Amino acid sequence: xxxxxxxxxxxxxxxxxxxxxxxxxxxxxxxxxxxxxxxxxxxxxxxxxxxxxxxxxxxxxxxxxxxxxxxxxxxxxxxxxxxxxxxxxxxxxxxxxxxxxxxxxxxxxxxxxxxxxxxxxxxxxxxxxxxxxxxxxxxxxxxxxxxxxxxxxxxxxxxxxxxxxxxxxxxxxxxxxxxxxxxxxxxxxxxxxxxxxxxxxxxxxxxxxxxxxxxxxxxxxxxxxxxxxxxxxxxxxxxxxxxxxxxxxxxxxxxxxxxxxxxxxxxxxxxxxxxxxxxxxxx
Numbered sequence: 663x664x665x666x667x668x669x670x671x672x673x674x675x676x677x678x679x680x681x682x683x684x685x686x687x688x689x690x691x692x693x694x695x696x697x698x699x700x701x702x703x704x705x706x707x708x709x710x711x712x713x714x715x716x717x718x719x720x721x722x723x724x725x726x727x728x729x730x731x732x733x734x735x736x737x738x739x740x741x742x743x744x745x746x747x748x749x750x751x752x753x754x755x756x757x758x759x760x761x762x763x764x765x766x767x768x769x770x771x772x773x774x775x776x777x778x779x780x781x782x783x784x785x786x787x788x789x790x791x792x793x794x795x796x797x798x799x800x801x802x803x804x805x806x807x808x809x810x811x812x813x814x815x816x817x818x819x820x821x822x823x824x825x826x827x828x829x830x831x832x833x834x835x836x837x838x839x840x841x842x843x844x845x846x847x848x849x850x851x852x853x854x855x856x857x858x859x860x861x862x863x864x865x866x867x868x869x870x871x872x873x874x875x876x877x878x879x880x881x882x883x884x885x886x887x888x889x890x891x892x893x894x895x896x897x898x899x900x901x902x903x904x905x906x907x908x909x910x911x912x913x914x915x916x917x918x919x920x921x922x923x924x925x926x927x928x929x930x931x932x933x934x935x936x937x938x939x940x941x942x943x944x945x
Contacts, residue, residue: 674863681866685916709905724883754809770803770814775821798918801869804844805854808937812844835884846873856923874911
């Protein structure tokens with residue numbers, strides 16, 4: 663048993679190290695791309711080249727992710743979650759919300775939206791995406807506040823789009839896409855304290871890598887599907903916006919989220935706001 667625990671602990675630490683390495687490599691590769699081609703770094707950025715090379719495959723993969731992600735979003739709002747045994751009630755559907763749930767959703771939306779809007783002038787693709795260090799808070803709102811926090815993140819992104827002048831058809835994809843940024847670590851990270859090897863390891867798998875991939879593909883599939891409306895070339899969608907979302911979410915969540923998580927978790931739990939301490943799951 664002791665040997666098994668040691669192996670599991672080593673696995674979690676490995677995930678942590680790999681997550682940090684990936685974040686560092688992304689930052690370094692983009693720095694190299696800027697140094698190599700300052701006028702068009704995306705043309706030489708490896709992640710951009712990957713997405714553009716496999717655009718057709720990304721569309722089909724994205725369609726699958728979009729269908730699953732949208733279905734999960736609707737099911738969770740209805741108060742159910744998908745398990746190995748089918749749908750199970752969560753007690754966190756919108757119809758189950760009390761005053762505290764509504765307040766936490768509103769708080770998440772206000773804080774996330776305001777911080778996103780603060781960096782909106784630092785544009786990457788005008789009208790569609792910008793530098794977003796506030797994304798480091800998205801997984802924390804989901805992990806700490808549950809579904810109300812994830813919904814708050816979705817509305818926070820919508821608020822930021824409106825305030826920053828980015829609101830449009832693409833905001834529909836961004837709404838659910840940002841919900842998934844918060845939802846995936848809420849759903850799959852079991853220990854939200856950031857104080858154990860398991861907590862950190864699981865977070866780097868689900869809260870850093872998986873959510874970044876899923877949200878980037880989800881949002882960009884929607885832009886691809888709505889190309890006739892949004893008017894963006896596929897290279898911009900998959901060669902700039904997709905790697906921007908992926909890189910930003912991995913980099914800021916790998917570096918900032920664990921730091922903020924360690925600081926905020928005791929505060930949230932100590933005041934009875936942690937969702938596992940508040941929600942009674944229906945039997």
